[in-house]
Amino acid sequence: MKKYIKLMLLIIPLGGxxxxxxNNCARxxxxxxxxxxxxxxxxxxxxxxxGDSIDSQSLGIPxxxxxxxxxxxxxxxxxxxxxxxxxxxTEYTARYGSLAAGxxxxxxxxxxxxxxxxxxxxxxxxxxxxxxxxxxxxxxFFGSINFAAGIASVDNASYALAIRGMARSFWGRNENxxxxxxxxxxxxxxxxxxxxxxxxxxxxxxxxxxxxxxxxLSSLDALTY
Amino acid sequence: MKFIFIITLVTAxxxxxxxxxxxxxxxxxxxxxxxxxxxKLYERITGTKLPADSPLISQMANLIQQGNxxxxxxxxxxxxxxxxxxxxxxxxxxxxxxxxLKSPLTDFVAGFIGVTRDDRDARELLTxxxxxxxxxxxxxxxxxxxxxxxxxxxxxxxxxxxxxSTNLVRVEGQVLSTSATTTVANPDPAGVLTSxxxxxxxxxxxxxxxxxxxxxxxxxxxPLNMWADTGASDLRIxxxxxxxxxxxxxxxxxxxxxxxxxxDGFRGAFAKWDFSGTGGLKNSAVHTRxxxxxxxIAADTRxxxxxxxxxxxxxxxxxxxxxxxFVNNAIRPANAALFGWRGNALSGTGVKDFGTVVSxxxxxxxxMAKRVFETVCRKILDETKSRDALIKWGTEFEASGYxxxxxxxxxxxxxxxLN
Numbered sequence: 068m069k070k071y072i073k074l075m076l077l078i079i080p081l082g083g084x085x086x087x088x089x090n091n092c093a094r095x096x097x098x099x100x101x102x103x104x105x106x107x108x109x110x111x112x113x114x115x116x117x118g119d120s121i122d123s124q125s126l127g128i129p130x131x132x133x134x135x136x137x138x139x140x141x142x143x144x145x146x147x148x149x150x151x152x153x154x155x156x157t158e159y160t161a162r163y164g165s166l167a168a169g170x171x172x173x174x175x176x177x178x179x180x181x182x183x184x185x186x187x188x189x190x191x192x193x194x195x196x197x198x199x200x201x202x203x204x205x206x207x208f209f210g211s212i213n214f215a216a217g218i219a220s221v222d223n224a225s226y227a228l229a230i231r232g233m234a235r236s237f238w239g240r241n242e243n244x245x246x247x248x249x250x251x252x253x254x255x256x257x258x259x260x261x262x263x264x265x266x267x268x269x270x271x272x273x274x275x276x277x278x279x280x281x282x283x284l285s286s287l288d289a290l291t292y
Numbered sequence: 293m294k295f296i297f298i299i300t301l302v303t304a305x306x307x308x309x310x311x312x313x314x315x316x317x318x319x320x321x322x323x324x325x326x327x328x329x330x331x332k333l334y335e336r337i338t339g340t341k342l343p344a345d346s347p348l349i350s351q352m353a354n355l356i357q358q359g360n361x362x363x364x365x366x367x368x369x370x371x372x373x374x375x376x377x378x379x380x381x382x383x384x385x386x387x388x389x390x391x392x393l394k395s396p397l398t399d400f401v402a403g404f405i406g407v408t409r410d411d412r413d414a415r416e417l418l419t420x421x422x423x424x425x426x427x428x429x430x431x432x433x434x435x436x437x438x439x440x441x442x443x444x445x446x447x448x449x450x451x452x453x454x455x456x457s458t459n460l461v462r463v464e465g466q467v468l469s470t471s472a473t474t475t476v477a478n479p480d481p482a483g484v485l486t487s488x489x490x491x492x493x494x495x496x497x498x499x500x501x502x503x504x505x506x507x508x509x510x511x512x513x514x515p516l517n518m519w520a521d522t523g524a525s526d527l528r529i530x531x532x533x534x535x536x537x538x539x540x541x542x543x544x545x546x547x548x549x550x551x552x553x554x555x556d557g558f559r560g561a562f563a564k565w566d567f568s569g570t571g572g573l574k575n576s577a578v579h580t581r582x583x584x585x586x587x588x589i590a591a592d593t594r595x596x597x598x599x600x601x602x603x604x605x606x607x608x609x610x611x612x613x614x615x616x617x618f619v620n621n622a623i624r625p626a627n628a629a630l631f632g633w634r635g636n637a638l639s640g641t642g643v644k645d646f647g648t649v650v651s652x653x654x655x656x657x658x659x660m661a662k663r664v665f666e667t668v669c670r671k672i673l674d675e676t677k678s679r680d681a682l683i684k685w686g687t688e689f690e691a692s693g694y695x696x697x698x699x700x701x702x703x704x705x706x707x708x709x710l711n
Binding site: 131133134135145151207208235 | 313314315317318320321322323328332340341342343344345373376377380381393394453505517520533534538547548550551603
């Protein structure tokens with residue numbers, strides 16, 4: 068009896084190998100799994116994988132994740148940038164693998180969030196470069212920010228205006244009170260972490276704005292549609 | 293720290309031009325329901341986010357409130373991202389074996405974008421004699437080296453992030469390369485089916501069966517196991533298909549035959565085509581016979597490529613391919629109802645005839661409607677529940693003159709899409 072079972076264990080997997088190996092057909096086996104008739108046609112957009120994975124798209128969840136290309140195009144669009152900088156393209160190429168290969172919300176994992184933040188950082192660098200070069204009145208987002216002074220000069224009211232502009236463009240809505248509180252606390256932490264001399268250096272304001280922009284531009288509200 | 297930042301303090305040395313600027317209104321409230329719907333419609337059609345203060349939102353919202361949702365959708369399709377993102381991302385997975393969104397830009401994808409943009413009849417995708425190419429300072433564009441024998445041209449368009457919505461131009465007349473410097477007219481042009489992209493994916497190695505399988509996967513929205521029919525004729529099944537797999541004829545009858553009758557029936561259409569050597573895409577009507585290397589094609593004296601009749605000792609009385617004729621074995625009741633064949637769909641010769649049979653079917657139109665629905669509505673169409681709707685949408689698409697752009701516009705405002 069024991070011997071028989073041993074033999075079975077050996078034969079069963081071998082049987083599979085023999086069948087798959089000798090008919091030379093890559094697709095053999097697919098017919099067995101299919102139900103007959105045309106009424107249960109599998110969806111065509113999910114590729115060859117089975118239909119039993121949790122898929123926000125098949126569940127009809129009204130939000131979808133931006134895939135890799137959409138992420139870059141969208142970031143450019145909401146920041147009013149028409150040409151991606153060399154640094155942005157380099158970052159995009161480097162992060163392409165971790166950005167989504169589809170629109171399923173389940174694809175939003177750690178590497179994706181990190182990749183998006185890095186990409187957003189480059190896009191925000193371009194945005195801040197463009198805006199800080201213009202006169203305050205001519206800026207779209209950061210008219211309230213004095214890029215010639217340090218972070219110490221950025222009071223909460225002018226910081227809030229910058230946040231409002233980005234929220235409306237990146238998220239399509241005004242920021243809520245808790246988001247504003249979190250970002251304001253971030254400004255404080257960033258300022259506290261700097262030596263006093265650096266708080267008055269212009270570079271610190273630039274870092275604050277780029278950092279805030281990157282966080283907002285890579286948050287889920289900016290990455291879904 | 294509540295946020296993880298990666299602050300790269302790189303000095304941006306970018307050249308940035310300023311167009312279509314949206315200045316946020318810091319004092320405005322959140323969008324109204326109508327404005328939110330307009331924004332959503334725009335984002336679905338362009339695949340990208342739209343700032344809350346874009347003037348398009350109120351324009352579109354007004355149109356929607358006047359009962360002119362289609363007019364609103366038409367504003368959105370004017371955005372270059374409709375082509376550069378939405379249409380491109382719909383076409384990319386149709387272009388490779390992996391069916392991945394992360395596939396390279398190819399002539400196949402460019403053709404899809406071009407046909408949509410130029411408002412051509414979508415059946416041209418499977419029957420037309422044209423291709424689309426671009427241009428640019430850093431875009432390699434030699435017809436042989438960069439378009440026919442490599443993907444350099446399209447890789448460069450991608451790398452330089454060319455605006456495909458304006459950059460692509462239509463070229464009448466497909467060509468094949470016969471040497472490093474010469475080209476000839478394609479003797480059997482059939483839209484993107486005879487593109488380097490599609491042929492490179494499916495005519496490479498194998499037995500040209502994948503070309504049939506994937507034409508149906510991508511343009512009829514049916515995997516092979518869904519249209520397999522064990523009751524159809526096996527006269528066209530090749531000699532390489534074992535009729536006694538593992539010594540069991542029943543297995544052939546209940547499994548192998550199902551796929552291979554319909555697939556091998558159509559396969560003849562591709563009898564003269566191969567993808568090999570430096571020359572890439574080849575047709576025996578214009579390429580010199582040889583071992584398939586360089587610019588030669590490995591075909592017999594009748595022009596049938598060798599791989600079509602390979603492994604001929606497995607079942608010697610199977611079908612011997614002698615020309616590029618094909619027969620449609622997917623005509624028994626279940627398949628006839630599924631595909632809705634029209635015109636002379638029972639047989640034909642070559643890829644253009646094959647593409648004509650496929651694209652004239654009602655299923656082709658339904659498949660395009662299904663793909664567009666899934667692309668812009670961001671949800672999967674349940675064919676069991678929505679069968680009637682799909683048939684109706686297919687008919688509407690045909691009535692529009694098979695215009696893909698109109699299909700995107702009309703699908704995006706269907707109640708089934710919006711809710």
